[in-house]
Amino acid sequence: MAGIDIEGLATVYPNGVRAVDGLDLHVADGEFFALLGPSGCGKTTLLRTIAGLEAATEGTVRIDSADVTRLEPGKRGVAMVFQDYALFPHMNVSENITYPLKVRRVAPATRSGVATRTAGELSLQGLLERKPAQLSGGQQQRVALARAIASEGKVLLLDEPLSNLDARLRLEARTFLKKLQRDLGITTVFVTHDQAEALALADRIAVMDSGKLRQLGSPREVFARPSNTFVANFIGSTPMNLLPGKVTSESDISVVSVPGGSLPAATVSVPADAEVTVGIRPEYLTVASGDISGPALRGGVVVAENLGTQSLVTVDCDGTLVGVTVPEEAEPSPGSAVVLTAPATRVLLYDRESGELLA
Ligand code: ATP
Numbered sequence: 001m002a003g004i005d006i007e008g009l010a011t012v013y014p015n016g017v018r019a020v021d022g023l024d025l026h027v028a029d030g031e032f033f034a035l036l037g038p039s040g041c042g043k044t045t046l047l048r049t050i051a052g053l054e055a056a057t058e059g060t061v062r063i064d065s066a067d068v069t070r071l072e073p074g075k076r077g078v079a080m081v082f083q084d085y086a087l088f089p090h091m092n093v094s095e096n097i098t099y100p101l102k103v104r105r106v107a108p109a110t111r112s113g114v115a116t117r118t119a120g121e122l123s124l125q126g127l128l129e130r131k132p133a134q135l136s137g138g139q140q141q142r143v144a145l146a147r148a149i150a151s152e153g154k155v156l157l158l159d160e161p162l163s164n165l166d167a168r169l170r171l172e173a174r175t176f177l178k179k180l181q182r183d184l185g186i187t188t189v190f191v192t193h194d195q196a197e198a199l200a201l202a203d204r205i206a207v208m209d210s211g212k213l214r215q216l217g218s219p220r221e222v223f224a225r226p227s228n229t230f231v232a233n234f235i236g237s238t239p240m241n242l243l244p245g246k247v248t249s250e251s252d253i254s255v256v257s258v259p260g261g262s263l264p265a266a267t268v269s270v271p272a273d274a275e276v277t278v279g280i281r282p283e284y285l286t287v288a289s290g291d292i293s294g295p296a297l298r299g300g301v302v303v304a305e306n307l308g309t310q311s312l313v314t315v316d317c318d319g320t321l322v323g324v325t326v327p328e329e330a331e332p333s334p335g336s337a338v339v340l341t342a343p344a345t346r347v348l349l350y351d352r353e354s355g356e357l358l359a
Contacts, residue, residue, distance in 0.1 A: 012057040030187055035189060050155075052076050077154040093124060115128060121184075122149075124142055155187040204219075228354075238282045241280050246276070247271065258320075261295065287313070296340060301337075
């Protein structure tokens with residue numbers, strides 16, 4: 001088992017693109033770690049630089065405290081699973097799983113033992129003689145994982161491990177992967193552009209943008225307290241409301257005026273009259289019933305979308321559209337007037353210029 005330490009890492013392609021642009025990161029021993037971000041943010045390049053498949057231009061990569069920055073991939077102690085699995089079509093499952101051992105000239109009897117054991121761990125019993133073409137997508141994905149695990153790397157690197165599976169299989173494979181990682185306790189870094197997958201699987205998530213780290217934290221932290229408006233926009237199945245606001249009073253509980261009214265905000269450090277961007281998730285807004293005396297937003301319902309057990313209601317607050325999720329049975333009808341409230345602890349204030357979370 002091993003941690004990964006990345007310091008001042010930059011990976012620049014020959015065309016001048018700084019795909020990884022000065023990154024510091026520590027992945028703890030045994031951690032399940034997600035690299036998340038929009039297409040082109042550099043997450044695959046970072047994973048490939050850890051693996052040694054791309055050369056670092058600046059900085060260092062350490063695995064289990066050893067500097068591997070200039071080592072070739074085969075000598076780094078990493079096992080990687082590619083998005084397309086990269087199974088050998090002419091080899092059966094057993095041969096695919098034990099290929100890394102064959103390269104290392106491990107004896108056939110030992111290899112066969114590893115194949116049987118790993119196939120057991122990955123629910124591939126009974127499939128050892130089959131060729132990849134005779135397997136389902138989910139089974140192929142598990143063979144690729146089995147091969148990586150059998151190679152006994154210190155860390156496991158997964159590039160979009162679930163993206164080739166259909167929606168139902170993906171959920172099944174997600175649960176399987178989470179349990180497997182926990183049982184094996186192997187340090188694992190996986191790349192995904194699917195924030196639901198990162199939130200569901202990872203112990204910690206690194207959100208990237210333009211080769212840089214924008215936030216590092218637990219799924220809960222990244223969801224509830226995005227440290228800038230980029231992360232606030234990116235995380236969440238329904239996007240966070242980001243409203244222009246102005247702090248109007250300064251005390252333990254401040255109030256921010258926003259289009260359609262005001263919201264409470266738990267901050268003591270933002271001065272009165274400061275122009276801010278107010279972040280509030282649709283899930284943390286409530287449609288109030290009865291008279292409201294405290295801070296609230298007032299507006300008219302534009303449209304309601306069915307999300308399953310909940311509805312996403314869009315409210316026009318003085319010309320600014322605000323999303324609020326409500327239980328399906330409490331969906332207000334289009335055109336009706338509503339009052340929205342939120343607890344101060346859920347209202348986040350961001351610097352209007354830099355987009356960074358204000359303390
Ligand atoms: P995706 O989710 O679309 O795979 P990503 O976040 O993994 O994206 P990368 O594939 O790491 O992003 O790409 C980061 C940047 O580097 C992009 O601007 C991309 O165009 C560029 N890039 C990637 N591979 C190369 C290459 N071989 N040569 C030049 N530029 C590249």
